Amino acid sequence: MIKTSLKLISSIYLLLLIVSFFTGCEDDKDDIAPGLYVEETEIETFPGDTVLVNGTVSNYVGLSSITLSCEEWEINKIYDLSAHKPVVFNYYYQMIVPQTATFDQELLVTVRDKNGLETQKVVALSFLPDTESPVVTQGIPSQVSVDFDTSVESGLWTLNMKFSDDRELKQARVQIPDVAVDESYPVSGRSGSLNQTIEFTSPGSFPATITIDDASGNETVVQTEVVVMLTEEEDPIQDYAQMYVVNADENADDYLNGYYRYMDRQGEYQYQGVFYSPSENTPVYFVPAKTMDSDLFGVSPYVSSKLMNKNGYVEPVLLPAEGYYGIWIDLNTHTYSIWSLEVPAGTYNGELGVSGTGFTIGDWALPAENMNKVGNGYQYEYEMELVADYSGKVQYYFYSPDWVHIYRADVDGNWWYESATGGVVAFDTEYAGKVKITFDTAYPWATMKKVTQ
Amino acid sequence: MKNIERISKRVGLFLSLLLVSSFSMMAQSIQVQGVVKDKSGEGIIGATVVVKGTANGTVTDINGNFILPSVQPDVLISVSFIGYITQEKNASSSMEFILAEDTKSLDEVVVVGYGTTSKTNISGAVSTVKTDELPKAAAASVGTMLRGRSSGMNITASSASPGASLNIAIRGGLSGQQPLIVIDGVPQLQTKTPSSGTAYSGADKDNALMNLNPDDIETINILKDASAASIYGSDASGGVILITTKRGKSAVPEISYSGSTAFQYIKDVPDFMNARDFMIEQNKVFDELGRGNEKKFTQEQIDSFVGNGTDWMKEVTRTGIVNEHNLSVNGGSEKTRYLFSTGLYDHKGVAKNNDMNRITGRINLDQDFGNNIKAGINTSFAQIKYHDVPLGDSRQDNSALIYSAMTFIPVVPVYDENGNYSDNYIRPNIYPNPVSLLEITDETISRDLFLSGYLEFKPIKDLTVRATGGTDMKDTQMDQYIPTTTPKGKNMNGQASKQNSKAQMNLINVVATYKKTFADKHDLSVMSGWEYKKTSWSGMGIVASNFPTDGSLMNNIGTSEQENPDISSSKGSNEMASYMGRINYSLLQRYILTLNLRVDGSSNFSQNHQWGYFPGASVAWRLNEESWLKNVGWLSNMKLRAGYGQTGNAGNLTGINTIFAVSRGTYAMDGGLVNGIGLSKIGNPNLKWEKLTDINVGLDFGFWRDRLSGTIDIYQRTREDVIVSKQLMSYQEINTIDYNSATQYQSQGIDLGIHSVNILSKDFEWSTDINLSYYRNRTTKRDPDFIPEPYQDYVEDWNNIYGYRTSGLVQDGESYTHLPSSTAGAILYDDLNSYKLDENGERMRDSEGRYIRVEGADGTLDAVDMVLLHNSTPIPFSVNNTFRWKNWDANIYLYGSLRGWKLNDVQYQSIYGVQDLTYGVNALSDVKNRWSYENPTGTLPGVAEANSGINPNSSDFFYEKAWYLRLDNVSLGYTFPNKLFGGYVKSARAYVAARNVYVFTPYNGMDPETGNGIGAYPNQSSIAFGLNFKF
Structure with a gap:
């Protein structure tokens, strides 16, 4: 009986223990003043500046307000936090310094918690002299070409520039000593532009200097070389259905597939594509068909920004560093742009295998090993052997060993994409022997290159 | 057992002394001295002896003797003992009681499928769970309550969220199928809640047992081996759970009410860093990555920080509340019996906005029409409403509620100064503010109407013909809207989803049963029947985005400006016709034989393989009925059983096995991707039933009049002709086919159940139930084209964990050829083996096609270095203690697993992703113990690990022992004396119960049983208060 009673008491005690365990107690932090951090406690500024x-x-317990006050500048900003009483709050107070502001003032930051405890900090406001030069926001290349029209003995250069200053701009000056141009144009405010047409009456190379001044005497100088020349002869261009970008360092004949990387037509004469640059300054050309013997687009030997069609004359566009690039070309306006691309989030980079028909391992058989990972971790390569006298089309695709990721292409191999269903690339070849197959999962693309040694 | 005897003796002596001491005060009374024996003359220990109508009583000692002092000479002395008929006699100074066995109570009726039999005549592996013994408070599903209650049945929850799905694995779950649930003779339709089709979803729902009000259940019988379950043929590969609901009784109406309220508290939230630690560790990570110039926090900022920052878990969680009310009325006349019940279960989950509400109703009616005809109906209805919150461990803009709450930057408030949700300013517009995710509307309404009726006819005395018809109709509507206040919703300008599914199962069967006892020796029961079942389903859904306003939610989906909303629809059906029969024969109630046969014909297979034959046979020998054991007093039961049986499995086939599917945007034609229709699966006319073959040997035993009783079963189950979906090695669009694999799986195991009545006295009872299961699932044969990995055995256990062994961390100045990308602080994986090469340097294979490995490093870490690390097959067990002291009752229930290995996923994800601290993603406090040049004694990997190119979850580094013992229920109840209510109340009981009180485990992750990884719904502990009344 006694034991039973003790067990009962123990059970009740255990229950109470459980209840207190669940409900628990919070530490009492009521008497600790709020923490206050001000990123800049000394601000140098000037009238009209944004601070x-x-x-x-x-x-610990919840905040009720933050106050920023400076009577001299008529600042009294209150963040009322009493609705949610957060335990942390990041304040961002942006103000424009009054034109009539006097300096060496103090801005008082006060934080108050729900129990009335306060913490204060002072931000010193002092004058900042202007030492910043104007900034060119839309510049001009270091070399520009101007076509010289012999019929009227004239070449026209349209100068378009935009610039800004953190305080006040004053003037823009254009100097081309060889043709006695020295013009100044007044500008004001924090941003301005220059839109001028300058005529050249003879071909030649003309150094030009554009100088932007602000009100405090700071200046920015931009220099360029205006190349006035007889119009470069270009082969006729068309609004092609597509274009291809190719690596000028590689030989097209070495490839059975994938040398010509497809570029989508984006509009009249405009195309966009992706290319992987394996090293610094990778040279690329653009062609409308899968041949290097027809139309071929590169840049003028004289003006590196000018895209034109002249096989044997033009020079390749250079991709400056290793990595993926987006490429956009406009054949009609002779312009192009390139930009660096990141590897898309979630790109598969696990084990990958290749299978297909026309290979010595048997039609659609799976090689014993997966592909080797190379390069940046999203690229794979594997050597296989093509059967001699294969009557059908060579076809291939890629798969992860768990078959979750399957990469396929359209029959021409223009688009590679991840899909469980769909077709695969198919092409005829008379080549037999070893080939190296590569695949890139970041921006899917496959190549098949002959292994000749 | 000696302890039990000693305790009983002491209790008896104590009570005797107590009574003797008061004897002197009762001079006019007599002292009654006596003995209580069974029919063999053995004294019964612990029999209750009371003066009828009083509290004056005692229990018998070890020899069956008792003394009752101070007894009036004209009173009745009543003697009772479990399993025996109570006996009463007039008091005299010397008395002898010979108790007769109560064969009715000993021989309870057990439901075995298409009929019942006596427990004595059971020869298969069948266990019974009485729901009265299950703690019901704060548990919506009877499945949750059944955890650990039957040996050989392992139940795990997919999530700790309200109404989450359960995985019920009977005997290791070798078939891969869930058990067939049969309610009052009609199988329950198994469905799945439709997917939202968006980035967010709640937990998988329990569609099996959730629709059933636990309060409506009378008993649950579990057919564990195929000798018993084969009567359900191809549906029974996962075992069978037979549920019998309560029925009306021929008595005056009885009204029962049970109600409880439970409060739920989050348990074991992983310790993520507070704001200050986060800032410090982020700065350190920048330093460790050599990017110290990118630090986001100055030392002054850290020093001036007060408090812990925003506790996001606190912001998105609350105290959960579960309210439950059940009311039932049962009664009837001699001819008519009825039961009506209704129940309300309302669960406000610990995550805000996460609710579940269930309304159930039931009508069970039985009517006798004369002496030979009986009919009845069983009708139940359940409606469950869920309000879900997004769950899962997706990253970045797909982050769900708990994942976000654990990882969102702690140095921003919930709202910014404009009342908008604060963003992670270090990497804006990527990670959702956890509180913003509470604005996602995610509602599911599921309705289940279950109707069945029977007509029973007795044309002759021993023959019963029973026809049963039933239908189970389920429909589910799921609505979701992701508002623009979340990054995901903002990207899509709002996204709405509406999905619905309907399913119906119709069944009819006719069963004839002949039962007769010949010459008092031969008990014969023959059952024969026919059954037809059709299951059909359909569904449709739409997911659309780009809405002009969030205001309409998903209720005006036509305002979507999306060009091509995702619209889907589906429909299907399958049919099955079956013949079944059973012969149960018992000679002298000593030798028992049961034969089952089920023949199933399914529309899932071609005509050549449409019919499957599933036999079952079992024998039992009740040794205690043999003359040479019958007089052994301490042996009350000894039954040896052996069984063999087959069940089938149609894999996961649904309807026709050649399926056309519409694939979108996956065909390249004429320079662009277009939608199209493709044949995605090839029909296979040679496909046939999977077969599972069971061999079972069992022993039921009982000692000392079943004061100690139990069951032990040893079994082997083999699964052959496994239906799998094979990916064809082809570029063809049709790249999948179902076929019967040569793979063979086998399970061997032992189930043990013990029941002991430790103390049994008038005032105090203590009984204990212990269940233990041990099993081993193995793959014993493979498909011919299967090539094992170098580390893999051809015959291997399920749940093997393979990976690299590790030896701590790479230290400063160390470099390893086999770890070219691992610098100081990365995990030091062991280079243990190498490939065996031939004279040409090519890797050699063995006869099974596996690369041959040889011990010794080769300077490369690859598959050949992986080894068997652990096996995570659980060894489930449970211990249930029930106490009664006078009107008080108590229960202490523990269950767990004696074995387990589990990845500490929270720690692994935090450590492996520690570089994400630089993005403002919070991590577990454990990351403070990572290796760095400043902390070279750190035992967890540093920032270098993520650059090693090796995923640490393929190693032993983050695996931990995960055996556990969960104190699942501690309850205390009090039954009020009837006199308190003046006869208006038949019984009244109040109780308090604590659920999921504590888990003893070496595992440091979230929970060794449920929940895993960052984003898992947190486990809860509950404290419940309840009342039960009967009027």
Whole structure:
């Protein structure tokens, strides 16, 4: 009986223990003043400037307000936090310094918690002399070409520039000593532009200098070389159905598939594609068909920004560094642009295998090993052997060993994509022997290259 | 057992002394001295002896003797003991009671499928669970309550969220199928809640047992081996759970009410860093990555920080509340019996906005029409409403509620100064503010109407013909809207989803049963029947985005400006006709034989393989009925059983096995991707039933009048002709086919169940139930084209964990050829083996096609270095203790697993992703113990690990022992004396119960049983208060 009673009491005690365990107690932090962090406690500024006062306030029990005040500048900003009473708050107060502001003032930041405890910090406001030069926001290349029209003995250069200053601009000056041009144009405010047409009456190379001045005497100088020349002869161009980008360092004949990387037509004469640059300064050309013996687009030997069609005359466009690039070309306006691309999030980079028909391992058989990972971790390569006298079309595709990721292409191999269903690339070849197959999962693309040794 | 005897003796002596001491005060009374024996003359220990109508009583000692002092000479002395008929006699100074066995109570009726039999005549592996013994508070599904209650049945929840799905594995779950659930003779339709089709979804729902009000259940019988389950043929490969609901009784109406309220508290939230630690560790990670110039926090900022920052878990969670009310009325006359019940279960989950509400109703009616005809109906209805929150461990803009709450940057408030949700300013517009995710509307309404009726006719005395018809109709509507206040919704300008599914199962069967006892020796029962079942389903859904306003949610989906919304629809059906029969024969209630046969014909197979034959046979020998054991007093039961049986499995086939599917945007034609229709699966006319063959040997035993009783079963189950879907090695669009694989799986195991009545006295009872299961699932044969990995055995256990062995971390100044990308702080994986090469340097293979490995490093870490690390097959067990002291009752229930290995996923994800701290993604506090040049004694990997090119979950580094013992229920109840209510209340009981009180485990992750990894719904502990009344 006694034991039973003890067990009962123990059970009740256990229950109470459980209840107290679940409900628990919070530490009492009521008497700790809020923490206040101000990122800049000394701000140098000037009239008309935009100033940011920011930082973090924090405490245990909940905050009720943050006040930023400076009577002389008529600032009295209150963040009322009483609705949610957060335990942390990041404040960003942006203000424009009054034109009539006097300096060496103090901005008082006060944070108050729900129990009335306060913490304060002072931000010193002082004058900042202007030492910043204007910034060119839309510049001009270091070399520009101007076509010289012999019929009227004239070449026209349209100068378009945009620039800005953190305070006040004053003027823009254009100097071309060889043709006695020295013009100044007044500008004001924080941003301005220059739109001028300058005529050249003879071919030649003319150094030009554009100088932008602000009100405090800071200046920015832009120099360029205007190349005035007889119009470069270009082969006729068409609004092609597609274009291909190719690596000029590689030989098209070495490839059975994938040398010509497809570019989508984006509009009249405009095309966009992706290319992987394996090293610095990778040279690329653009062709409308899968041949290097017809139309071929590169840049003028004289003006590196000018895209034109002249096989044997033009020079390749250079991709400056290793990595993926987006490429956009406009054949009609003779312009192009390239930009660096990141590997898309979630790109598969696990084990990958290749299978297909026309190979010595048997039609659609799976090689014993997966492909080797090379390059940046998203690229794979594997050597296989093509059967001699294969009557059908060579076809291939890629798969992860768990078959979750399957990469296929259209029959011409223009688009590679991940899909469980669909077709595969198919092409005829008389080549037999070893080939190296590569695949890139980041921006899917496959190549098949002859292994000749 | 000696302890039990000693305790009983002491209790008896104590009570005797107590009674003797008061004897002197009762001079006019007599002292009654006596003995209680069974029919063999053995004294019964612990029999209750009371003066009828009083509290004056005692229990018998070890020899069956008792003394009752102070007894009036004209009173009745009543003697009772479990399993025996109570006996009463007039008091005299010397008394002898010979108790007769109560064969009715000993021989309870067990439902075995298409009929019942006596427990004595059971020869298969069948276990019974009485729901009265299950703690019901704060548990919506009877499945949750059944955890650990039957040996050989392992139940795990997919999530700790309200109404989450359960995986019920009977005997290791070798078939890969869930058990067939049969309610009052009609199988329950198994469905799945439709997917939202968006980035977010709640937990998988329990569609099996959730529709059933646990309060409506009378008993649950589990057919564990195929000798018993084969009567359900191809549906029974996962075992069978037979549920019998309560029925009306021929008595005055009885009204029962049970109600409880439970409060739920989050348990074991992983310790993620507070704001200050986050800032410090982020700065350190920048330093460790050589990017110290990118630090986001100055030392002054850290020093001036007060408090812990925003506790996101606190912001998105709350105290859960579960309210439950059940009301039932049962009664009837001699001819008519009825039961009506209704129940309400309302669960406000610990995650805000995560609710579940269930309304159930039931009508069970039985009517006798004369002496030979009986009919009845069983009708139940359940409606469950869920309000889900997004769950899962997706990353970045797909982050769900708990994942976000654990990882969102702690140095921003919930709302910014404009009342908008704060963003992670270090990497804006990527990670959703956890509180913003509470604005996602995700509602599911599921309705289940279950109707069945029977007509029973007795044309002759021993023959019963029963026809049963039933239908189970389920429909589910799921609505979701992701508003623009979340990054995901903002990207899509709002996204709405509406999905619905309907399913119906119609069944009719006719069963004739002949039962007769010949010459008092031969008990014969013959059952024969026919059954037809048709299951059909359909569904449709739409997912659309780009809405002009969030205001309409998903209720005006036509306002979507999306060009091509995702619209889907589906429909299917399958049919099955079956013949079944059973012969149960018992000679002298000593030798028992049961034969089953089920023949199933399914529309899932071609005509050549449409019919499957599933036999079952079992024998039992009740040794205690043999003359040479019958007089052994301490042996009350000894039954040896052996069984063999087959069940089938149609894999996961649904309807026709050649399926056309519409694939979108996956065909390249004329320079662009277009939608199209493709044949995605090839029909296979040679496909046939999977077969599972069971061999079972069991022993039922009982000692000392079943004060100690139990069951032990040893079994082997073999699964052959496994239906798998094979990926064809082809570029063809049709790249999948179902076929019977040569793979063979086998399970061997032992189930043990013990019941002991430790103390049994008038005032105090203590009984204990212990269940233990041990099993081993193995793959014993493979497909011919299967090539094992170098580390893999041709015959291997399921749940093997393979990976690299590790030896701590790479230290400063160390470099390893086999780990070219691993610098100081990365995991030091062991280069243990190498490939065996031939004279040409080519890797050699053995006769099974596997690369041959040889011990010794080769300077490369690859598959050949992986080894068997652990096996995670659980060894489930449970211990249930029930106490009663006078009107008080108590229960302490523990269950767990004696074995387990589990990846500490929270730690692994935090450590492996520690570089994400630089993006403002929070991590577990454990990351403070990572290796760095400043902390060279750190035992967890540093920032270098992510650059090693090796995923640490393929190694032993983050695996931990995960055996556990869960204190699942501690309850205390009090039954009020009837006199308190003046006869208006038949019984009244109040109780308090604590659920999921504590888990003893070496595992440091979230929970060794449920929940895993960052984003898992947190486990809860509950404290419940309840009342039960009967009027």
